[in-house]
Amino acid sequence: MVAYVVRRLLLAVLTVWAISVLSFMIIHLPPGDYVTSYIASMSASGSAVSEGEANALREQLGLDKPITVQYAKWMGLMLQGNFGMAMEWGRPVSDVIGDRLTLTMVISVAAIIFTWALALPIGIYSAVYPYSFADYVFTFVGFIGLAIPGFLLALVVMYVGFAYFGANVGGLFSPDFAEAPWSLAKIWDLTKHLPIPAVVLGVSGTAQLIRIMRSNLLDELRKPYVMTARARGLSEYRVIMRYPVRVALNPFVSTIGYLLPYVVSGSIIVSLVLSLPTVGPLLLKALIAQDMFLAGTIVLLLGVMTVIGTFISDLLLMWVDPRIRLGRQ
């Protein structure tokens, strides 16, 4: 068991390093650099940047050095907890990302809770009563949910909310609280704004989860231990909830690691439509501006969070599944 944890930990470190190389390379792949896109945006607004100014800017940002040196310097700063300057914003990257990262996590968690709370009971019902009328209805609605693009759903929800309920949709805060320091009132305001983004972001995941839960549970319901549990005289509800459902939930634990990056990268367009102050739109802007420090940090953070998430779900899986804990299948 200790060997398992140590092996996972070593793999995690190795993966993080590989991610850092990859994210650095990805950001450098498109032609040009921050200065070229800076010149382009300056000339678009009518002012010109001279050759000398451009070179000075390159030198100042270290963009004239070979790519390996740039990577080494970047990693050196990273390890000291210095994520560099967000070029476009002229502020340290940690400043720009900080609050947005927290809010992203809040929204992700809300979306995940919504997804699980809805999908698991429906999935269980569909498996226990397969091919029933309600199963078909859930399947139909679920596939519609899966097929509708999130941003479209966001637009519809916003329109309906605005036109029929006069609700202030979009954003995570009322205008009064947007710039205010954190307080109980601000948290309450956030709570009131959470449901819509959580639902919009959670819908497609819900449909997927229903399908997964249904097929997992259908497999488990056929196993002999369900019949022996019934033969012991347990009520049908307890038989199903205590045995096959418990076993069918195990695979979900291993997906926890992927949920956060999935919500972040899958939600860029939705976040733009709903004008959510999350990491997604920031990443998009940074990538357009070729702001390598900001984009690199976000991509790296997402990678690291995936690795940490996976590591945590490995530990959780070990805890809930004795077959893994005791090293036998």
Add this chain to the structure above:
Amino acid sequence: MRNDTRPLLSVRNLRTSFFQDEGTTKAVDGASFDVFPGKTLGIVGESGCGKSVTAQSILRIVDRPGRIVDGEIVLTRADGSEIDLVKLKANSREIRSVRGGDIGLIFQEPMTSFSPVHTVGEQIIEAVLLHSEVGKKEARLRGIEALRSVGIPKPERRIDEYSFELSGGLRQRAMIAVALSCNPRLLIADEPTTALDVTTQAQILDLLRKIQQERGMAIMLITHNLGVVAEMADDVVVMYLGKVVEQGKVDDIFHDPKHPYTKALLQSIPSIDSTPRLKLPTISGSIPHPFNRPKGCPFHPRCVSAIAGRCDVEEPPLQAVGEGRKASCFLYP
């Protein structure tokens, strides 16, 4: 206490069918037999003859789309009252107190009969808590006692282990312990030794016999292994395609089989006296799918003594063919 005249369990004309899109499969088609207190009834037949479905019907745990369509299953309870299990609702309180309480069940798959994520103890203690008015501590002690009584070494440690940590034999013993934890008066053993190696098989059978003697419990032993039946059973029921084709005392069945199917079954086991390298006789053809049940006697297409124009037209009824035995065959008018 032993009252051999009144059966503990009386199955009458049981019909259980599976309703699928392709059609209706009559898994059990009018089976009748009795289980007497303290005795062992062997139910024999090839795979797919409805043995297991009969057991599941008695406990009312037949999986959808299966359903009991007709018949009676009358259980005499400890206080002498009789209940018809067919009339109870499948998830009612009464049938649940019968399951595990009056009737224990063990399966042929000791590997998968335990939940992989719960300890053996959790599953025994749960049964004890369900059927008796005891606290958790007492239930655990009873669980340990049950494990000890089936010959599991170090039961106080084994109770916290998972089934996959036990060997096949120990697992089947643990399964028996769960079934026995609430002192059932009838134990249904569905192919209890099929998945075990021969030495372990003998141990498990010895254990069942010992427990039966100690507790005066009735056993309904479902198997396709005639050797097991000869060794264990007092009475035998031979099933073919969901029907009882012959029943009687174990000695009668083995020494003087009446039904051609029983005869053929007995001829296909090797005897210690048989000439070496002699090819064993087999029953020609294969079991028809219950969905394509032949007209007339279900066995006639494979029967050596089939009477053309009779066996493939009419169905022979199960009738007495001697003292305390019955067979369904036109050879015995």
